[in-house]
Amino acid sequence: MMMQKELLEILACPRCHGQLEALGSPLQGLCCHACAVVYPVRDGIPVMLLEEALPLHAWHPDANSDTTRTDK
Secondary structure, eight states, rough: OOOOOOHHHHHHOOOOOOOOOEEEETTTTEEEETTEEEEETTTTEEOGGGOOOOGGGGGOOOOTTTTTTSSS
């Protein structure tokens, strides 16, 4: 399921309220370049929790949602 462009335009980073960039096709994450984090998308649903944000340098778009975090 693809996220509609209009929905992506109204979502904002929960930390800085900045713009998010869609990562992957199909959508796998939403990146905030200002905070250097990626919010994962699981089953087509963006997980916009600060605790779930991944450092941008640790983001692996091809990994599944259970192994994407490298800081566990």
